[in-house]
Amino acid sequence: MPGQEEETCKSSQTDCIQVDMVGCQTELTVKNMKDLEDAATSILAATKKQLCSTQLNEDAFLNDNEKTKFYTGLPNFTILMHVFNLLTPYIKSGTRTSLSKFQQFILVLMRTRLDALLQDLAYRFSISVATASRIFERWIDVMNIQLKFLNLWPEHEELRRTMPAVFKQNLATKLQL
DSSP: OTTOEEEEEEOSSOEEEEEEEOOOOOOOOHHHHHHHHHHHHHHHHHHHHHHHHHSOSHHHHTTOHHHHHHHHSOSSHHHHHHHHHHHGGGSOOOTTOOSOHHHHHHHHHHHHHHOOOHHHHHHHHTOOHHHHHHHHHHHHHHHHHHTGGGOOOOOHHHHHHHSOHHHHHHHHHHHHO
């Protein structure tokens, strides 16, 4: 091969070939290499952006109110973060889960908003079904306590007064039994 010198040596134990110099011929110029590097950087940036859009983390929801509303039921990212910040002090950080607190919160909201199965959530977040279940139970307990003030139930009299006639009849029938 041109530009390549080989030296063969024999020893008592093995045969070896030593390569002193290897050459490579190319028609690429520095400009071509720079253009290829720029193209690779551009493809990498686009791939990162696409990956971020499929992940369910803060960056994926940051400037996408439509995505926030679809997955969580909350109208925008600002409200999502306010509710998240209200709840996080009451969630203990576990070392056993690979999900951030935000991802755990999103998992819970997706389960309640979309009625997503735990198996589906486990696949989406790359965790076990048991872990998804533990996360859901822990967050629901905290949400029940911390967000209780949001449940505004009418008084009994208000319910009876505004109850449809059919319901009133069925209620009266059940009370007579």
